[in-house]
Amino acid sequence: MDPNRNPTGRARADGPAESRKRKRRGGDAVALPITAVSSPSTLHPPPSILPFLDWYRTMLVIRLFEEKVEKLFSDGVIRGTTHPAIGQEAIAVGVCSVLEKNDYVTSTHRGHGHFIARGGDPNRMMAELFGKATGYSGGRGGSQLMADYALGFLGGNGITGGSIPVATGAALSAKLRGTGRVAACFFGDGASNQGTFHESLNLAAIWKLPVVYVCENNCYAMSTPVAKAIVIPDIATRAGSYGFPGVVIDGNDLLAVREAVGAACARARAGEGPTLIECKTYRLSGHSRGDPRHYRTREEEAFWRKGCAIKRFRTLLMKRGDLDAAKDRKVKQQARAAVAAAVRFARQSPEPDPATLGEGVFA
């Protein structure tokens, strides 16, 4: 395969100049060139090595957590549904590593990564997936509905686009009450076609709300390629219709995510209003458990696997001298241990008591 040719027709995410050159190919189902990519990651090393390793470890925890969850589903241990965020780790970690402690985060149906990155406890998350009483929602929410308000994590969402106005409202409250908080709102390319997206962006614009809209464009809304659902190449362009900046970044570049979110947060905190950040990425696994992935080729997947955000970050750390093979093994071991502990915790946790079924409908 020609290394410069992306089987999706998308520009490769590793070279900004090359990305800008590449034009959308007609008739190609997934044709979303990255029209603007922030400066190469290596130019913006944060001062300390520690957060670098923390971010790397957190991405690994998300990846391993999701892989374990997929396995537990296919083994029939976990019931219901789940939407793994495999491949999208850099966005979750990039965004959450920039936010302040009191900021708000709203998530999606594909929210495990966001929650882990925000500081969610993998034990209680796994227990929730197992439907156990110790889970974040005591077994009532499952994969899509977990929250921790102490972390400002207002929850995942079962409705595509459902959390976009909720984040907008949290930002409205922050503004009205003068708390200085920012709301970060995760959603996907599919959600950007919902009315909630358009109505919320407009509200945030007219009221100059401190909200950062983070669109994870992972190329597919379930099986529908973005190009079949949206004719413009970049969803970020839509921000212009509402009168505020939209930026396109390489969502598999953690430092690029951080940079864009940092600028958006600064703008929000200065009272200048919202920003839409479109993170180009790829969902490496299926949409949900049992997705046969007929709508895309294995070559396309292999291509994106090569550009995996975690691999790229590891390479960067090695280049910087922050990581060597031994250290890498140690970090991976830590991540594996965290996931193994989560499964143990979930397995050993008690089932919810059916007698509590009627409790807590109302405050």
Next chain:
Amino acid sequence: MTTLTYTEALREALAEELARDPNVFLMGEDIGLYGGAFGVTRGLMHQFGAERVRDTPISEQGFVGAAVGAALAGSRPVVEIMFMDFITLAVDQMVNQAAKLRYVFGPQACCPLVLRAVGGGGRCYGPTHSQSLEAWFTHVPGLKVVAPSTPADAKGLLKAAIRDDNPVVFMEHKLLYGSRGDVPEGDEAFVPLGKARLARVGTDITIVAWSWMAAEAERAAVVLDEQGISAEVVDLRTLVPLDIETVLASVRKTHRVLIVQEASKTGGFGAEVGCRIFENAYDYLDAPLRRLAVPDVPLSASPLLEQAAIPDRQRIMQAAAELVGENSEQ
């Protein structure tokens, strides 16, 4: 105690709650300078500022969802839906977001949100500006539903709704806005959610209703009394939580029941009330219970067709008299 219209009573409740709690704010289409399509918020923007009496674009889903988010973040939004029919556009945010939060996320999630929705017909506004859609929301666990019929209850229940930590659908009625009544001042007016009002005491038949139909039932009862039929009127006021005990106590006393709703018949809240009576007080009934409702048709704009559809005091009187008659024939 002052005599106020239903509109003035609502406005007084809003003003008092805005003054009492800085976290309360109002949001809706044309509620600021214009004062709301029915004038409920008139003057409040001047009093409390445009930040707290906030005009919105025509984006029901967006601003109702924003109200959910604001409520979660510590505010107490009160949203006006200009016509209850427009609530269709925001149902996802009420049903899939607001209603589920507490049950799923537990005590950490608090969603104190009031949706003031203007329901009901009688003004010839036609099929999409006249509906009574309360049953959609009574069907969803996690939402409270309130439908006052008097100025005093309008004020008292709105204050209670605003202070409640749950999402509340607060149904107002176009035809009630001009009605007058005595309204207590300040917090004296407070009416807790979940308590029905015995609007009139009687012995021969129980009439259960809410909103405009409760007002019509009260008027019907006055005339029935002159005809020698003593009707007891239970104004539910709050549909969720439902004060079924007050209904059952009345049915056990009168042994006959007529349920009146302005919504279309099938799947209406009246069916729920009727079923609860059957489940809990079947042995007390001396005649089959009866429902009056809009037939299962959309409402029309024509005055004649609209009148033909919506129950009124005449039909309530007639149905009540028939029910009492059925008993006497036995």
